[in-house]
C-alpha cells in the first residue's frame with residue numbers, strides 16, 4: 001500500500017461498487033440508492049456478514065474502517081440495521097443496510113463483530129435501544145446504556161414515555177402552519193397541540209386540552225385592548241381620554257389575569273386539578289356574564305342592531321366574505337365596533353369641550 | 360463528635376463553631392453535563408467562590424463536606440451519586456445545581472433521566488436555571504452558609520434536616536429576619 005492516504009483516483013464509483021458486490025454476493029444485493037451524497041446498498045439478511053467481509057477484504061473496495069452501526073424503526077416492516085464503512089485508502093464511504101428478520105416481535109440480524117470488532121458496542125447499543133438480537137455477538141448482556149432491569153426498548157416508535165402519561169408534552173408542531181397565502185399562522189403554544197403518532201398519544205393530548213382550557217374570549221379581549229392601546233398611540237391629540245380608557249381596560253384585564261393565576265396556583269398547591277378546573281370554568285362563566293353586562297351597558301340603543309352582541313356587523317360580514325375564519329372576523333369586528341364607539345364618544349366630548357370654551 | 364451529638368452546644372460556642380464550618384466547605388463537584396461548565400466558571404477567578412470559603416476539588420468524597428450535583432443525572436448514573444454521597448462524612452450538604460439536577464429539566468419526559476437528584480439523596484439548596492449563572496451558585500452557597508450558621512449540629516447528626524431552600528422560590532435571606 002502506498003503512503004498516500006486517500007487515493008481517490010483508485011476509488012470505484014458507486015456503480016462499479018454495486019457491480020462488484022453483485023458479482024460477489026449474487027442475489028445478496030437487493031438494490032442500491034444514492035441520495036444526499038450517500039451511497040446505500042440494501043443487502044439481503046443472509047448475505048449480511050458476507051457483505052461486510054467482502055467490503056473489508058476486497059482489495060478494490062478496502063473499506064477498512066468501521067464507522068458506525070445503528071438501527072431504524074421501519075414501523076410495520078420491523079427494523080433495519082445499517083452500518084457505515086469508510087475506506088482510508090480510497091476515501092469512499094458506503095452504507096450497508098438490511099431488514100431484520102423476525103418482524104417487530106423478535107428482530108434478529110447476524111453480528112459483524114467477527115469482521116469489525118468495533119461493531120461490538122454499537123450492536124449492544126442497537127440491542128438496548130431497539131431490542132434487535134445479534135446472533136454471533138460475544139455478549140449483548142448486560143445492557144450497556146439503560147439500567148439492567150429496564151423494560152422495553154426506548155427508541156422503538158411504539159415505546160411510551162411514562163412521564164408523558166402523567167403530564168402531556170406541552171410543545172407545538174413543527175414546522176409552522178401556514179394559511180392559504182403562505183403566511184405563518186401565529187398561534188400561542190397550547191398544551192396538547194402536537195400529539196404523537198399513536199392513538200394513546202392522541203387520546204392523552206385530548207385529555208390535556210380538556211384539562212388546560214384556553215378561554216377563547218380572553219384572547220379577543222386582549223386583541224381589543226391592544227388595538228385600543230395602539231389607537232391611543234396614533235391619536236396624540238385625543239390621547240388623554242383614549243389612553244385613559246385603554247389603560248384602564250388593560251389594567252382590568254391584567255388584574256383579572258393575575259387574580260386568576262393566583263387562584264390557579266392556590267388550587268394547584270392544594271393538589272386538586274379537578275377543583276381547579278371547576279373553578280376556572282366557574283370564573284370563566286362569571287367573566288362572560290360580566291362582559292355581557294358591560295357590552296349591554298356600552299351598547300347605545302340608537303346605534304343599530306349590531307350593537308346587541310357588540311360587534312360591527314359590516315366589518316364582520318366583509319371579513320367573512322374575504323374568507324377569514326369566524327373567530328378572527330368576530331374579534332376584528334368587535335374591535336372595530338369598540339373603536340367606533342370610542343370615536344363617537346370622543347366626538348361628543350369634543351363638542352362638549354368646544355361648548356365650554358365658547359362659553 | 361462524642362459530645363456534640365448528645366448535647367446542644369452553648370450559643371457562643373455554637374456560633375464560633377458554625378462560623379468555622381460554614382467558611383471551610385470542601386466541595387465535591389459531581390459534574391454531569393452542561394451545568395458543570397458553569398460550576399467551573401464559578402470556581403475560577405472572575406466569580407471565585409473560594410473567597411466565600413468554598414474549596415473546590417476535594418480529593419475525594421471522603422474529604423468533602425459539600426456535594427454539588429451539576430448536570431443531567433441518568434438512572435444509570437444514579438447509583439454512583441448515591442454511593443458517593445454515602446461515602447461523605449456527616450455533616451454533609453448537597454446543592455442541586457441546574458434544572459436537570461432539580462427535576463429532570465428539559466429531559467423531564469426522557470426514558471433515562473432521573474427526575475431530580477432529590478429522588479436519591481436529600482438536597483439542601485436547589486439552584487434553578489438551565490444552566491444557572493455562576494452568580495446563582497454563589498447565591499446558593501450563601502444560602503447554604505446561612506443555614507449552616509443557624510443550624511444545630513446535634514439535630515444534624517441525629518439526621519434532622521431543615522427543609523430545603525429553593526433559590527428564587529423561597530423568601531430572600533434578607534427577608535427571613537435573620
Ligand code: SF4
Pocket residue numbers: 392393394395429430431457458459460464465488489490491
Ligand atoms: S439544566 Fe440545562 S444546562 Fe444544566 S445540565 Fe441540564 S440541560 Fe444542561
